[in-house]
Amino acid sequence: MKPGVLVKYRDSLPIAPGTPTFTLGEGDTPLVRCDRLAAKVGCGELYLKLEGCNPTGSFKDRGMVVAVAKAVEAGSQGIMCASTGNTSASAAAYAAYCGLTAIIIVPGGRITPGKLAQAVIYGARVVAIDGNFDQALKIVKALTQSHPVTLVNSLNPHRIEGQKTAAFEIIDALGDAPDYLFIPVGNAGNITAYWKGFTEYYQQGRSRGRPRMMGFQAEGAAPIVRGHPVKEPETVASAIRIGNPASWQSATAARDESGGIIDMVSDDEILSAQKLMARESGIFGEPASATPLAGLIKLSGQGMDFSAKKVVCVITGNGLKDTDIALKDAPPFLELPADVEAVERALGWK
Ligand SMILES: *Cc1c(COP(=O)(O)O)cnc(C)c1O
Numbered sequence: 001m002k003p004g005v006l007v008k009y010r011d012s013l014p015i016a017p018g019t020p021t022f023t024l025g026e027g028d029t030p031l032v033r034c035d036r037l038a039a040k041v042g043c044g045e046l047y048l049k050l051e052g053c054n055p056t057g058s059f060k061d062r063g064m065v066v067a068v069a070k071a072v073e074a075g076s077q078g079i080m081c082a083s084t085g086n087t088s089a090s091a092a093a094y095a096a097y098c099g100l101t102a103i104i105i106v107p108g109g110r111i112t113p114g115k116l117a118q119a120v121i122y123g124a125r126v127v128a129i130d131g132n133f134d135q136a137l138k139i140v141k142a143l144t145q146s147h148p149v150t151l152v153n154s155l156n157p158h159r160i161e162g163q164k165t166a167a168f169e170i171i172d173a174l175g176d177a178p179d180y181l182f183i184p185v186g187n188a189g190n191i192t193a194y195w196k197g198f199t200e201y202y203q204q205g206r207s208r209g210r211p212r213m214m215g216f217q218a219e220g221a222a223p224i225v226r227g228h229p230v231k232e233p234e235t236v237a238s239a240i241r242i243g244n245p246a247s248w249q250s251a252t253a254a255r256d257e258s259g260g261i262i263d264m265v266s267d268d269e270i271l272s273a274q275k276l277m278a279r280e281s282g283i284f285g286e287p288a289s290a291t292p293l294a295g296l297i298k299l300s301g302q303g304m305d306f307s308a309k310k311v312v313c314v315i316t317g318n319g320l321k322d323t324d325i326a327l328k329d330a331p332p333f334l335e336l337p338a339d340v341e342a343v344e345r346a347l348g349w350k
Contacts, residue, residue: 002023002025002027002028003023004021004022004023004024004025004026004027004065005023005026005027005062005065005066005162005165006019006021006022006023006065006066006069007021007023008027008028008165009027009165009168012161012164012165012168012200013066013161013162013165014066014070014158014161015069016073018073019069019070019073020069020072020073020098021069022065022069022097022098023065024055024056024061024065024093024094024097025054025055026054026055026061026062026064026065027054027061027062027165027166027169028169029049029050029051029053029054029166029169030049030050030053031047031048031049031050031169031170031173031174031312032047032048032050032281032283033045033046033047034046034047034048034280034281034283036280036281037276037277037280037281037293038311040276040280041293041296041297041300041306042300042305042306042307043296043300043306043307043309043311044306044307044308044309044310044311045309045310045311046296046311046312046313047170047173047174047178047310047311047312047313048277048281048283048312048313048315049166049169049170049312049313049314049315050283050315051166051289051314051315051316051317052284052285052286052289052315052316052317052318052319053318055093056086056089056090056093056118057086057089057118057317057318057320057321058086058089058090058239058316058317058318058321059163059166059190059314059316059317060086060087060089060090060091061090061093061094062162062163062165062166063154063156063158063159063160063161063162063163063189063193064087064090064091064093064094064152064159064162065094065162066158066159066161066162067079067150067152067156067158067159067162068091068094068095068097068098068100068152069158070150070158071100071150071152072098072100074150076100076148076149076150077100077101077148077149078095078100078101078102078103078148078149078150079091079094079095079100079101079102079103079149079150079151079152080102080103080104080105080140080143080144080149080150080151080152081102081103081104081105081140081151081152081153082104082105082106082133082136082137082139082140082153083104083105083106083111083119083133083136083153084106084107084110084111084133084186084238084239084240084241084242085106085111085112085115085116085238085239085321086115086239086317086321087152087153087154088102088104088106088111088115088116088118088119088124088126089115089118089119089122091104091119091124091152092104092118092119092122092123092124093118093122095122095124096122096123101125101149102119102122102123102124102125103124103125103127103149104119104124104125104126104127105127105129105136105139105140106119106126106127106128106129106136107128107129107131107132107133107135107136108128108129108130108131109128110132110238110241111128111238112238112286112321112322112324113324114320114321114322114323115321115322132232132233132241132243133187133233133241133242133243134229134233134242134243134244137153137187137246140153141155153187153189153246154187154188154189154190154192154193154246154247155189155246155247159189159193160189160192160193160196160247161193161196162193163189163190163193163194163197164193164194164196164197164200165197166193166194166197166314167181167193167194167195167196167197167198167201168197168200168201170312171198171201171206171207174310174312176207176208176209177198177201177202177207177208177209177210177211178211178309178310178311178312179211179212179309179310179311180211180212180214180260180306180309180310180311180312181194181198181211181212181213181214181311181312181314182214182216182292182293182295182296182311182312182313182314183213183214183215183216183292183313183314183316184215184216184217184237184239184240184288184289184291184292184314184316185215185216185217185224185240185245185251185262186217186221186239186240186241186242186245186288187242187245187246187247188215188224188245188246188247188248188250188251189246189247190314190316191213191215191247191251191254191255191262192247192250192251192254194213194254194314195210195213195250195253195254195257195258198210198211210258211258211260211312212258212259212260212261213254213255213258213260214260214261214263214292214295214296214299215251215254215255215260215261215262215263216262216263216264216265216291216292216294216295217240217262217263217264217265217291218235218236218237218240218241218264218265218266218267218270218288218291219235219264219265219266219267220233220234220235220241220267221233221234221235221237221240221241221242221243222264223242223243223244223245223248224245224248224251224252224262225262225263225264229243229244230243230244231243235267235270235287236267236270236271236287236325237267237270237286237287237288237290237291238287238288238322239286239287239288239289239316239317240288240291263295263298263299265291265294265295265298269294269297269298270287270288270290270291270294271287271290271325272294273290273291273293273294273297274287274289274290274293274319274325274326276293276297277290277293277315278319283315284318284319284320284326285315285316285317285318285319286316286317286318286319286321286322286325287322287325288316288317289314289315289316289317289319290315292313292314292315293313296311296313334346
């Protein structure tokens, strides 16, 4: 049995005697070395951190388990979040495990069916608003201030605490910090969490340095890159379709303290990176998860030299959450009679 984030990282988390410690099996995700992909993108050593292997298929579970444990400890009856999809899936699952109500506010018609299916099957109360994520978050902030339900968006500091454990795992797996960490930036909680995790391990003497933090937004939803909120964010990468990130300041702090960057990539770059990752390494991430690889390809193409560097890309969510995108421009399949010779001929073997 996996110990889970609450037990394994008890000493680094806000666990009190009254905090329940339970797990759905989150954390301890694979760090996969991808040599063929590394060669393609001009990188010394390239590792993908597969956060899609968490119980609900995204990194959100690491933070959610802590946020929900603290909500239970505080006697909360329910939890509430705004979501582009993955936060709601995770909140709904952990609420179900603990017997809490989950109330989820989503942008109407903008959640992938896979993610919505998760929230629904776990029994969450789903409210679709005629608005975007940023507007949904505003509503959740207002309602959780006036009602006895706990906000579990990444504004909740317990979320960040849980999510920082992924940085611990990377250092434990590599024996030291990598040179670079590439990560998608949406509401900017995760880049904040990784930087916190890398910094804590460094201060404990568990790594010799800290990575440069390389955050990537989508061009149509790149408020941090552009320096102002984006009113109507638009991108194929729905998990980072956010125009006014809650953790803006801490994301730029992570960038500046680490000597990194926050840049942007186009939807075309994201989709071609998603395909390349799948074909060259057998790893299927949802579009937002391909953003870091798209960023690495972009910088490498601009002449930045990674040939002697150790690079980690965070693959934040499972590709199965958004199959429409993967199938969208797929070539037609061969359609044949159920006949050995017909198939043999079509394959060019006869
Ligand atoms: C939530 C999410 C992101 C963005 O993370 P932030 O903490 O909001 O920056 C990226 N990819 C996936 C798959 C996500 O679920």
